[in-house]
Amino acid sequence: MNACASVFQQAATEYIDRLSNCEGEWLTEQRQAATQRFAELGFPHAGLEAWRYTSIEGLLQQDFKITHRTQAFLHHEMIQQFLGEPVAARLVFVDGIYQPNLSVHTGQTGLSVGSLHAAMAAGDRSVLRGVGSLSGIGDHGFAALNMATLQDGAVIQVSTGVAIRQPIELLHMATKGLSGQVQHTRHRVVLEAGASVNLVERYLSLDSESNYFNNMVCEISLGEGASLVHQRAQEESLTAYHLCDVHLDIQGDAHYQGVNAALGGAWSRTTFHARFVGEGANCELDGLYLAGEGQLTDFHLNVDHSVAHCESRENFKGILYGAGKAVFDGLIHVREQAQKSQAHLYNANLMLSRRAEVDTKPQLVILADDVKCSHGTTVGQLDDQALFYLRSRGLDKDQAKRLLCLGFTNEIVDRFQSEYLRDHLREEIVKRMSYERQV
Amino acid sequence: MLSIKNLCASVDGKAILNGINLEVKADEVHAIMGPNGSGKSTLAHILSGRGGYTVSDGEVHYFGQNLLDLETEERAHKGVFLAMQYPVELPGVNNMTFLRESMNAIRKARGEAEIDAVSFMKRVRHRAKQVKLDEKLLKRSVNAGFSGGEKKRNEILQMMMLEPQLAILDETDSGLDIDALRTIADGVNLLRSPDRALIVVTHYQRLLDYIEPDFVHVLASGRIIRSGGKELALELEEKGYEWLLEGAAA
Numbered sequence A: 001m002n003a004c005a006s007v008f009q010q011a012a013t014e015y016i017d018r019l020s021n022c023e024g025e026w027l028t029e030q031r032q033a034a035t036q037r038f039a040e041l042g043f044p045h046a047g048l049e050a051w052r053y054t055s056i057e058g059l060l061q062q063d064f065k066i067t068h069r070t071q072a073f074l075h076h077e078m079i080q081q082f083l084g085e086p087v088a089a090r091l092v093f094v095d096g097i098y099q100p101n102l103s104v105h106t107g108q109t110g111l112s113v114g115s116l117h118a119a120m121a122a123g124d125r126s127v128l129r130g131v132g133s134l135s136g137i138g139d140h141g142f143a144a145l146n147m148a149t150l151q152d153g154a155v156i157q158v159s160t161g162v163a164i165r166q167p168i169e170l171l172h173m174a175t176k177g178l179s180g181q182v183q184h185t186r187h188r189v190v191l192e193a194g195a196s197v198n199l200v201e202r203y204l205s206l207d208s209e210s211n212y213f214n215n216m217v218c219e220i221s222l223g224e225g226a227s228l229v230h231q232r233a234q235e236e237s238l239t240a241y242h243l244c245d246v247h248l249d250i251q252g253d254a255h256y257q258g259v260n261a262a263l264g265g266a267w268s269r270t271t272f273h274a275r276f277v278g279e280g281a282n283c284e285l286d287g288l289y290l291a292g293e294g295q296l297t298d299f300h301l302n303v304d305h306s307v308a309h310c311e312s313r314e315n316f317k318g319i320l321y322g323a324g325k326a327v328f329d330g331l332i333h334v335r336e337q338a339q340k341s342q343a344h345l346y347n348a349n350l351m352l353s354r355r356a357e358v359d360t361k362p363q364l365v366i367l368a369d370d371v372k373c374s375h376g377t378t379v380g381q382l383d384d385q386a387l388f389y390l391r392s393r394g395l396d397k398d399q400a401k402r403l404l405c406l407g408f409t410n411e412i413v414d415r416f417q418s419e420y421l422r423d424h425l426r427e428e429i430v431k432r433m434s435y436e437r438q439v
Numbered sequence B: 001m002l003s004i005k006n007l008c009a010s011v012d013g014k015a016i017l018n019g020i021n022l023e024v025k026a027d028e029v030h031a032i033m034g035p036n037g038s039g040k041s042t043l044a045h046i047l048s049g050r051g052g053y054t055v056s057d058g059e060v061h062y063f064g065q066n067l068l069d070l071e072t073e074e075r076a077h078k079g080v081f082l083a084m085q086y087p088v089e090l091p092g093v094n095n096m097t098f099l100r101e102s103m104n105a106i107r108k109a110r111g112e113a114e115i116d117a118v119s120f121m122k123r124v125r126h127r128a129k130q131v132k133l134d135e136k137l138l139k140r141s142v143n144a145g146f147s148g149g150e151k152k153r154n155e156i157l158q159m160m161m162l163e164p165q166l167a168i169l170d171e172t173d174s175g176l177d178i179d180a181l182r183t184i185a186d187g188v189n190l191l192r193s194p195d196r197a198l199i200v201v202t203h204y205q206r207l208l209d210y211i212e213p214d215f216v217h218v219l220a221s222g223r224i225i226r227s228g229g230k231e232l233a234l235e236l237e238e239k240g241y242e243w244l245l246e247g248a249a250a
Helices: A003-018 A025-041 A057-061 A076-080 A116-122 A141-149 A384-391 A397-413 A419-435 B040-048 B072-077 B095-109 B117-130 B148-162 B178-190 B230-239 B242-249
Strands: A089-094 A111-115 A154-158 A168-174 A181-191 A196-205 A213-222 A227-235 A241-250 A255-262 A267-276 A282-291 A296-305 A311-320 A325-334 A342-351 A357-366 A372-380 B002-011 B014-024 B029-033 B054-062 B080-083 B090-094 B166-170 B197-201 B215-220 B223-228
Touching: A003 A025, A003 A141, A025 A141, A076 A168, A089 A111, A089 A154, A111 A116, A116 A154, A116 A181, A141 A181, A141 A213, A141 A241, A154 A196, A181 A196, A181 A227, A213 A227, A227 A267, A227 A419, A241 A255, A255 A267, A255 A296, A255 A397, A267 A282, A282 A296, A282 A325, A282 A397, A296 A311, A296 A342, A311 A325, A311 A357, A311 A397, A325 A342, A325 A372, A342 A357, A342 A397, A357 A372, A384 A397, A384 B072, A384 B090, A397 A419, A397 B090, A397 B095, B002 B040, B014 B040, B014 B054, B014 B223, B029 B040, B029 B230, B040 B054, B040 B072, B040 B080, B040 B166, B040 B197, B072 B080, B072 B095, B080 B148, B090 B095, B095 B117, B095 B148, B117 B148, B117 B178, B148 B178, B215 B230, B215 B242, B223 B230, B223 B242, B230 B242
Parallel strands: A089 A168, A154 A181, A168 A196, A181 A213, A196 A227, A213 A241, A227 A255, A241 A267, A255 A282, A267 A296, A282 A311, A296 A325, A311 A342, A325 A357, A342 A372, B029 B197, B029 B215, B080 B166, B166 B197
Antiparallel strands: A111 A154, B002 B014, B002 B054, B215 B223
């Protein structure tokens, strides 16, 4: 184990020692097991296939500290500018800590929202027992660290058959105060049978030069026939580090529609572990990423067709410019018993610079013999003919490029149900493409 | 308006234009005809600023200014428009957004105010009706999944919206049935005005039944080998290009 890892392990151990016992033995045991797991695993390294192209050297050099923070403060006006459409509930996390005074809950019947910290303080066994039920104690060092020292997060439960029309928003704000630190947050979302929800996750930074590490885990369980729209927008500061593992269990006839935008972070990685556990379910997952100078963006998808008659479709598109780097790894696993599965996986990359890099690896592992599956990957540049066409109509090179880049991403942006987010993301894309000057 | 003198150009070292001379004045319609590979499209491309061509000799002046010195978009700002033979598909780029941004880019370059949304909508609907372009196509991505005829109608719609002074139509008639051809020609004729000139590049005489030219030029091996009035087009229709090519070779 390297020096940095042992510092983290020491910090994790001290963290656990300091905790009061009220959160219950079960979680404490999990934390200790996770610390042990971290001691075994250490940090991921290039020798591991899943981390081959995603170097964490820069992250380790930052020497982030695990701290036990219980307080963060933000004035209500500070978040006002980031609020979009009306919500059924909004949980605001400032530097990873739940802020009841900034949060909103309309009190709709059948919708229960709360913070993990509150559950831990109250020793709420029904909530705490669920922690790690989908993710385990961690399949890599960072996930284990999250389990060992997790501090807060959202706990959302929607009762059987309840449809929540307005979105539930998880708003993560990073302040200057988070600089130099790693934050371990974990969300748990449970949709009981037939429930339907629109969940929005946003990651924002109030300080453009803030340097922090968000190390997240999100566990989502969809009951039979449940339906979740999941809109995620990662806009961390360009000097921040962001890691999120999303674990998704999909029961029979349930429907998951996820869409992601990864624009921020010096380094960001999102992993989806989607598992079908009942027949007739459907998973749609879209994403877009932008990476420029000094940025690495990584998406890992792991879709497990473990039962028959399920459909999955994944479509990720990225624009790379400057010395931006992206990693895409999409694995669809169709198991032997998963007959009549349908799985389609696409990844397209638009390279605006010779110095940009993408490492893309779509994989289909098919063990069943009666399935419909496909995958495709493209890596290309802006089409000269299209640029000429636009310029011949009066647009200058930069305008033409921006319009084509927007066109490239529109297919994904349109998957966001929130009009506010669609408009906001288009604006951000235009802004980012305006800073970009090299062809 | 446009003065082309001894224009010589090549692609990848292969000479395509070998000394073109052409004078175009406002209110004139010039048809450029000729067999395949004669350099018709190359001429249209060079005038609009498309890359990939090397101009080895000659000059092109547009309102007294060296046209070849201008960027593609600057030519558009100054009123040059090329209706393309193969309009490009732009997936994800909304047709109406594209049109409006184009109009405003040109207006901005001319120091004019941007067009407001209401006037724009009114005008684009009116013009779309004139070229019989389904309004639904305005809301779709530019040319994406359009039929050949719809793409050409879209080109003429752009031309009507941008109101160029020099419009170059590159084989706009290719792939069109007779009804589409008539609609498009009607659209083009609506734009004829004393301060506007048209260069119509075509392989067939057919289009010229509807867009009546003042001058017809026959291009072969990168040179204009014959110029005349509209009756020249009819003669070509009757005798084919062979007749002229033999004459030129002799």
